[in-house]
Amino acid sequence: MGLVVQKYGGSSVADAEGIKRVAKRIVEAKKNGNQVVVVVSAMGDTTDELIDLAEQVSPMPAGREFDMLLTAGERISMALLAMAIKNLGHEAQSFTGSQAGVITDSVHNKARIIDVTPGRIRESLDKGNIAIVAGFQGVSQDKKDITTLGRGGSDTTAVALAAALDAEVCEIYTDVDGVFTADPRVVKKAKKIDWISFEDMLELAASGSKVLLHRCVEYARRYNIPIHVRSSFSGLQGTWVSSEPIGDQKVEQAIISGVAHDTSEAKITVVGVPDKPGEAAAIFRTIADAEINIDMVVQNVSAASTGLTDISFTLPKTEGRKAIDALEKNRPGIGFDSLRYDDQIGKISLVGAGMKTNPGVTASFFEALSNAGVNIELISTSEIRISVVTRADDVPEAVRAVHTAFGLDSDTDEAVVYGGTGR
Amino acid sequence: MGLVVQKYGGSSVADAEGIKRVAKRIVEAKKNGNQVVVVVSAMGDTTDELIDLAEQVSPMPAGREFDMLLTAGERISMALLAMAIKNLGHEAQSFTGSQAGVITDSVHNKARIIDVTPGRIRESLDKGNIAIVAGFQGVSQDKKDITTLGRGGSDTTAVALAAALDAEVCEIYTDVDGVFTADPRVVKKAKKIDWISFEDMLELAASGSKVLLHRCVEYARRYNIPIHVRSSFSGLQGTWVSSEPIGDQKVEQAIISGVAHDTSEAKITVVGVPDKPGEAAAIFRTIADAEINIDMVVQNVSAASTGLTDISFTLPKTEGRKAIDALEKNRPGIGFDSLRYDDQIGKISLVGAGMKTNPGVTASFFEALSNAGVNIELISTSEIRISVVTRADDVPEAVRAVHTAFGLDSDTDEAVVYGGTGR
Incomplete structure (x- = not known):
């Protein structure tokens, strides 16, 4: 008998x-002879509604009380799900993050899991129950306060529980059929990926793919927990994410896993920086001290006549204001002429372990963009990824062009999006 | 510096x-030099909405999961309230029933508090914080499961915390100005009671007054915690409930505290019962075994010719079906001719410690009803209460007539109802 962890997102339990539909699916897994642990998110838009309420009573909701508020959503959905399962004649018990032994640090609103002690879950499973666990939440080790894990936290809860319980698989149910070679809303001919390695999935997640968040994949890779991303609206096989292909999955590995894009970033250019040692360090120390994560960095070739250069970097749009303020404040220490802020950019990334051994990939990528008339502003590469920054308006066309150029197009428009955004 | 426990009902925190309004009032109490503990109910109709959702997924929601579901409502309101207080520049911390140390038995949906260990609350108060506690909920002593205290449970939470923390007063904020001499929706000239003894308040609560529930008053009397029932919508003094009048309250105690009524009961008459020892016992053992609480009981004088008698009793309408079924099932053992069920009855009760020493009260009560043309079907008395059962349709007129006859009418229509039902 195997142990399966299933995670259902908000769109799967919206009403x-x-x-009731999810309850039936859980009972099926149980009937197939598995021990079943279910991690569930808040119903539909519950979390957003709670955030909205919080903003009405306080302009800057945050911290301990905000976590106490948000975790109410998962308590509602998990209790209802347990009732619906009981109504189908099976025993189910629901557990808060704290009851499930999800121990975190004390960083409210984006806590990190530091340990999972699922004693009560194990006990409940051994009695033959289905265990339902509130996603997205834990309890802080030192203060015993309720914490939340930040966006996508329920996926992380599921993977962490799967690791702690030594589960065979962590099934992530969402409103799409799996991970696609590109965003199906942009590329109609995007194909579902049957299997993808942890490494490629990490690069896709870091490049803007929203099906799985980076942190969750990272956790799964560390503990070697296979993830099966699939739809809660269909019975189809989804995408397996693991270290090696499992079972009868295609052995032939694709050169390219997929094309990701991201329009949530902005670009800051620091103009007229003296081209001498320590200048870049001063800029990025300033940014780091403001607790801002940056993505791509490019330094222009210095103009010989002036001895000045420009440094550009990308960062989340939401951090733009903070970064500009921090740099302006430190302008005397850093020394630069001016700042340029541009939030009309997009990033297109090509991801695939195969590019390590296929030297033509970079050239083909740039050719495809050029043929589509897309101008490249910044370039960044890793061993298994190439990313470029373009105008935001060019992104959809660029993604389609690259997708076609690398032979990723499906013969049919197979991608189906069932519900909302599915987080 | 005093310690005050305040409780706010759902209508006070409906949006x-x-x-924000309640937060201001709490901060005022703090500024007046008090340590403040606040017990809060779920916002407006939240609890009813959750019950509705539960009924959609399962026809008989109950038990552990139902409690897990319902307690989400208080977590939302308490977290929002803590944020609103912080926004006014004061420190507040919210606590679940479990965190507040509200220990109960394991009877889900109507658990009883067996201990309160408010160590975390005390610690938070000593740091200068305002402590916000989720009403209506606790944690079971043996299983560490979330429990709820049943209807009116937040009032009980407040009184229990007040007792455990040795508070000076437990303030119950609601949507009316206090306890009135009759239901203001029925008697326009009902007067607010300035002070009432625990004993009279217990009788009023048992007789249908809904401002405070019986269990909460019982708890307050046991630990001698003064309750101040008042409106969260006005700054007026409300009704003090305590063992003795406090401060400058009128020393002259009224003979009659008030008139209560109740139309939530039904009457069952067991017809043709052999008038011999053990018959009544057989009937009420049957009812007790079905876990039904009965209220009034009357046995008719036996007809000499037949040796048969009738026994009538009242019980909550909601238990009517169950009682009839239980009696029919035991008909052979009990021995009776037939059952009559009547749910068109109402009960009017006159309450006041003064009636012990004023022998004319009973006569005046019956005269008032008679003058109003109201027929009496059953009578029951205690030392400080007289109750009669009449037709349900007669109740409003009967209450008004009795209220006037005992000189309880106010000179003005002073009763104001601000919001919803206020639980």
Whole structure:
């Protein structure tokens, strides 16, 4: 008998009908002879509604009380799901993050899991129950306060529980059929990926793919927990994410896993920086001290006549204001002429372990963009990824062009999006 | 510096505006030099909405999961309230029932508090914080599961915390100005009671007054915690409930505290019972075994010719079906001719410690009813209460007639109802 961890997102349990549908699917897994642990998110837009309420009573909601508020959403969905399962004649018990032994640090609103002690879950499973666990939440080790894990936290809860319980697989149910070779809303001919390695999935997640978040994949890779991303609206096989292909999955590995894009970043250019040692360090120390994560960095070739250069970097749009303020404040220490802020950029990334051994990939990528009339502003590469920054308006066309150029197009428009955004 | 426990009902925190208004009032109490503990109910109709959702996924929601579901409502309101207080520049921390040390038995949906260990609350108060506690919920002593205290449970939470923390007063904020001499929706000239003894308040609560529930008053009397029932919508003094009048309250105690009524009961008459020892016992053992609480009981004088008698009793309408079924099932053992069920009855009760020493009260009560043309079907008395059962339709007129006859009418229509039902 195997142990399976299943995670259902908010769009899968958006209403009473959704909860009953999910309950049936859980009972099927149980009937197939598995021990079943289910991690569930808040119903539909519950979390956003709670955030909205919080903003009405306080302009800057944050910290301990905000976590206490947000975790109410998962308590509602998990209790309802347990009731719906009982109504199908099976025993189910729901557990808060704290009851499930999800121990975190004390960083409210984006806590990190530091340990999972699932004693009560194990006990409940051994009694033959289905265990339902509130996603997205834990309890802080030192203060015993309720914490939340930040966006996508329920996926991380599921993977962490799967690791702690030594599960065979962590199934992530969402509103799409799996991970696609590109965003199906942009590329109609995007193909579902049957299997993808942890490494390629990490690069896709870091490049803007929203099906799985980076942190969750990282956790799964560390503990070697296979993830099966699939739809809660269909019975189809989804995408397996693991270290090696499992079972009868295609042995022939694709050169390119997929094309990701991201329009959530902005670009800051620091103009007229003296081209001498320590200048870049001063800029990025300033940014780091403001606790801002940056993505791509490019330094122009210095103009010989002036001895000045420009440094550009990308960062989340939401951090733009903070970064500009921090740099302006430190302008005397750093020394630069001016700052340029541009939030009309997009990033297109090509990801695939195969590019290590296929030297033509970079050239083909740039050719495809050029043929589509897309101008490249910045370039960044890793061993298994190439990313470029373009105008935001060019992104959809660029993604389609690259997708076609690398032979990723499906023969049919197979991608189906069932519900909302699915987080 | 005193310690005050305040409790706010759902109608007081129905929306963001309500929460902000309540936050201001709490901060005032703090500024007046008090340590403040606040018990809060779920916002407005949240609990009813959650019950509705539960009924959609399962026809008989109950038990552990139902409690897990319902307690989400208080977590939302308490977290929002803590945020609103912080926004006014004061420190507040919210606590679940479990965190507040509200220990209960394991009877889900109507657990009883067996201990309160408010160590974390005390610690938070000593740091200068305002402590916000989720009403209506606790944690079971043996299983560490979340429990709820049943209807009116937040009032009980407040009184229990007040007792455990040795508070000076437990303030119950609601949507009316206090306890009135009759239901203001029925008697326009009902007067607010300035002070009432625990004993009279217990009788009023048992007789249908809904402002405070019986269990909460019982708890307050046991630990001698003064309750101040008042409106969260006005700054007026409300009704003090305590063993003795406090401060400058009128020393002259009224003979009659008030008139209560109740139309939530039904009457069952067991017809043709052999008038011999053990018959009544057989009937009420049957009812007790079905876990039904009965209220009034009357046995008719036996008809000499037949040796048969009738026994009538009242019980909550919601238990009617169950009682009839239980009696029919035991008909052979009990021995009776037939059962009559009547749910068109109402009960009017006159309550006041003064009636012990004023022998004319009973006569005046019956005269008032008679003058109003109201027929009496059953009578029951205690030392400080007289109750009669009449037709349900007669109740409003009967209450008004009795209220006037005992000189309880106010000179003005002073009763104001601000919001919803206020639980």
